[in-house]
Amino acid sequence: MTIIGIDLGTTNSACGLWTDDGVTLIPNRLGEVLTPSVVGVDKNGEIIVGRTARQRLINHSDRTVAAFKRLMGTDHKVKLGKQTFTATELSSLVLRSLKEDAETFLGEPVTEAVISVPAYFNDNQRHATKLAAELAGLKVERLINEPTAAAIAYGLHEKQEGLFLILDLGGGTFDVSLLEFFDGIMEVHASAGDNFLGGEDFVDAMVDDVLREHRLRRDDLKPLTLQNLYLQMESAKRKLGPTDLVLTLDLGEKTVEHVVTADWFARISTPLLLRAKHPIERAIRDAGLHPSKIDDVVLVGGSTRLAIFRSTVGKMFGRLPSCHLDPDTVVAMGAAIQAGLMMRNEALDDVVLTDVCPYTLGTGVINEDNPRLGSYFLPIIERNCVVPVSIVKEICTAHDNQTELTIKVYQGENRLVEKNVYLGELSVQVPPAPRGEETVDVRYSYDMNGLLEVDVTVHSTGKTYNHLIEHTPGALSEADKQKALSKLSELKFHPRDGEDNRALLARGERLYESSLGDRRDYIADVMKQFERALERQNPAEIAKVQKQVKDVLAQLESEDWF
The missing domain is CATH 2.60.34.10 (Substrate Binding Domain Of DNAk; Chain A, domain 1)
Incomplete structure (x- = not known):
């Protein structure tokens, strides 16, 4: 039975599978590997998914919806014509389309998948994603965090080892994960993110600034006019470079010329870039690591193509980030590799994944x-x-x-x-x-x-x-x-009851009992630090403090104190 890997994205989705020759991305019925995550309903009530639906966003905005991934795990409902859908149901329609494309490509039924989700998705959002897959006729073998999938793709592709900071800026979400890859183990040290920060927000900022300049509100424009303005700003965002862009904008009662410059885009993007810095700093701080220890910063997600984002990351770390794999498809590649691991394909060495709890x-x-x-x-x-x-x-x-x-x-x-x-x-x-x-x-x-x-x-x-x-x-x-x-x-036992920790506590007590004065006070302080770590019950912290205590005690045992 073939297991496929799926990247269910805010803007685009993709799927692939592992073969003896590596990852194969599965084309859709139009021959493209990216399927827009857009759903529409035509006048006959038929469901439309993908590029055709996206093309109807302007002229049929009341019957078409995009960026619904942000609503996953909520009770919010979207009305398309006479029909009403939840985000879970809309996602299931995208997944069903990918499933059908995979079945056409493979010539056999597909019932199992590995699906990627933002690392910062909570349990409700993850449950909604699995339910969407079930509605589409897919059994989810595993949900894999998007940054972890990207790291697998980079790690297995390059056979690299080291500490990676994965920055995944997609259409609607921003994920940060700090991972270490060594001896066939992918260990996640920390993750953070913002479920409401992505490429769509940069376009929102562009639209809002244009309307503010001309003293207009969104409600002042007809839905068709507003949607057209969004598409023009989206296109300008993608094309923006050192050369200014001159756009002719229809703002309802008037038509204006607007010059899109790099300086203008930088000014309106600054609040979003500051928001992006917070989860980056938080993940590094939570992992207790210095930025200089990071071997590589990897960019994932279509929105990381923004020059201003790459520049901001480069300034934060004093180096250019890596982006040699296609940021639009690297998550799907990682999900496909994980699917291959689950099928125990002979062409793949097994990778052990460790993950973290993203929320308290x-x-x-x-x-x-x-x-x-x-x-x-x-x-x-x-x-x-x-x-x-x-x-x-x-x-x-x-x-x-x-x-x-x-x-x-x-x-x-x-x-x-x-x-x-x-x-x-x-x-x-x-x-x-x-x-x-x-x-x-x-x-x-x-x-x-x-x-x-x-x-x-x-x-x-x-x-x-x-x-x-x-x-x-x-x-x-x-x-x-x-x-x-x-x-x-x-x-289910307290760390202080673990054999290694009991032995270390006993060793410290023995040294304390055989010491006097400053040496005794020093040992007491060291053991208090260890006991406090044990009470907090954080395995990573305990391992770190345990090593420090062992080193201290070994040093004390080898010295003569007077």
Whole structure:
């Protein structure tokens, strides 16, 4: 059975497969490898997808829609003629078109796929993507993060090893991932991004500035006129170079000439470029790495062709970024390679992928300082923890004689819990007692399949309650689900109980007991640092501090202190 790789993009989508000769990108019925992610409905109610639909955006704007990927995971609905669609349904129509093209190309049914998603997509958006695939008749073997797919394409293509910063600026989303490729392992150190920053926003900025200059609002223009203005600005964005462009613009009641210059475009793009800098800096900061350690900066996504974006990145890192693979198709190539790995094609060496949790997972706790503000968010698994991961936190009852404790599960970064994404909840019974006396351990265990297992253990009774939050139901077979849960169960112990960590703590205690004065105080400080790292339960941080402590203790054991 052939598994295809799909890049489901905001502006364009593409698919491919791995063969003995490498990646083959699958052409659509028009012979093109890029299919515009545009859906329309004709006067007979028939669905139109791709380039034909995109050409109808001007004259049939009420029956055509683009850039709906930004609405994935929401309840927003789009009306096309007399029909109404969700973003999931619209995406399924694009996926069905790609599936049909692949079947025509291969001459056989296609029912399985690896689909790429922005690294910063939350669980709801990922679930919506899988549901879209199911509606299109595809079983999703895996969702792969777009920057990871791009890194696979670059890593396997060039056989390079090192630390890569992947910047993926597409039509509607911006993704940043910091990955390391070594010994056949692709390890994600950190990811960040902006789900509402892409090439479409640069065009929006161009249109808004033109309208502002002529003291017009969007509502002042007819839909057809406004759509035509958008297309002219999109074309100018693509053509802009050292030579100025002179455009004749229809603004309804008047026709004007507008000169598009590099300086003008730079001025209106500055706010967007500043927005792009934030997730880049955040990913590097989260990974705890200095920019000088990055071996290569790789550009992915059609919007990275913008000279001003490349220039900004070059200034940030003091070097030219890499972009020798086609930024429009590199994600589809990576997805196809991953599909080939899943088929265990003999022409491919296996690559082990490690990923991170892109959002913080936590629960709500009482805000005693100002209850009117609502509950605070207590992070349990923090963003950019390497998955699979299992972390436990202790909480207590908030009221006298409380008999039930409800653990609500959220995803996000906001200090106030209600501003984060609700995922589910678990209620447990506790014996009545004065507030604060009854305590429970709340353990979150998360893996790259999207399984979040919540275990709550009541200390006084010893009883454990369990709840599985699966935002991609049906994506895993029961056997695969049990296998994933079995792996997670192996992680369900506190890091301080691990054999290596216990041995290191005992070694530190032995040295402390045999020392006096400044040497003893120094050892105590070192061991406190290690214990604090263990309490935070971040595997990457523990490994780093563990190495530092081992080096310190080894140095102390080899020296004579007086």
